[in-house]
Amino acid sequence: MPLGSLRPTPLVEQAVDRLREQITHGEWAVGTKLPGENQLAQILGVGRSTVREALRALAEAGLVRARQGAGVFVIATKPKESWSAELRQAAVADVYEVRMIVEVEAARLAAQRRTDEDLPVLGAALKARRAAGAGSTPDFVDADIALHAAVVGAAHNPVLTSLFTEFVPVLREGLIDLVELLDLRAGDPQHGDDGHALLVDSVVRGDAETAGHTMRDELTQTLARLRSL
Incomplete structure (x- = not known):
């Protein structure tokens, strides 16, 4: 040519x-x-x-x-894939392991750095997650991810926020499949509400240790379910 x-x-x-x-x-x-x-x-x-x-x-x-x-x-005849493309192809469990590293630290930082402006955002996100319990699984998962995004945002670290944003497409698809496959909302439409309420409360109170532990516990449980599939 x-x-x-x-x-x-x-x-x-x-x-x-x-x-x-x-x-x-x-x-x-x-x-x-x-x-x-x-x-x-x-x-x-x-x-x-x-x-x-x-x-x-x-x-x-x-x-x-x-x-x-x-x-x-x-040096190559095929372009390397972008980070986003690699994430889309990665196993959801693999992405979750990285998500734990990112979000546990983000929760700790959020408790240390959250501002007065973050408080209504966190409260609204928790309220929206609870309201989504009456809706479809995709709506519930979207509200769950939005709450986690609010916590990451409260850490006020643009790199953490960017990393979490990259995870969202893979997380959304994997979580919808997980919730529906294991029927996690059967009898509990607001699955995981207690843990998420504790997470928001600990961030609001500035309790970094509890925020980090709560985030780790929640993600560890989800990762275990993913690996059991």
Whole structure:
């Protein structure tokens, strides 16, 4: 597949697509040194800055790597998957193990850092989870995740919040399956209410030790159920 001049816009995206095609279609095998920036710019009909941005994107995708003083070389013919894609494919139990690491510490931090503005958010999330007990399983799971998100948010750490947000799609799907498969809400539509009430109360009171233990106990129980499937 020969290279050729690009359309006027968007140049960087087009350059990335064209160069990626050369790699994924086998025109440039692993170990191949790419043409220099000047040559690529001339072939593609763009400036060197556009080529540089395109090569950076290819490097982030795990397709090429620059070697100091040697040039840019192909290191793979298949882009590496994003963190989100890996999470979607991971076993829910595996994700839960990481969730425990994240949320137990988040609960402790939330108890230490929660502000007056966090209190009504936590209270509303607990109330919404209880109200969702009368609804469908997906609605209940969504309310449960929203409560956990409120606790993580009260930790006021953007990295923890970002990590939890990445977990949500896998967690939601896995929890819906778990609740329905084990019929956890039979006779107890608000399954786990006592533990969640204690979690919110401990965060509100600033009791970091209880908040962490409560979160760990809840997640440990859920993880055990996941592993029993």
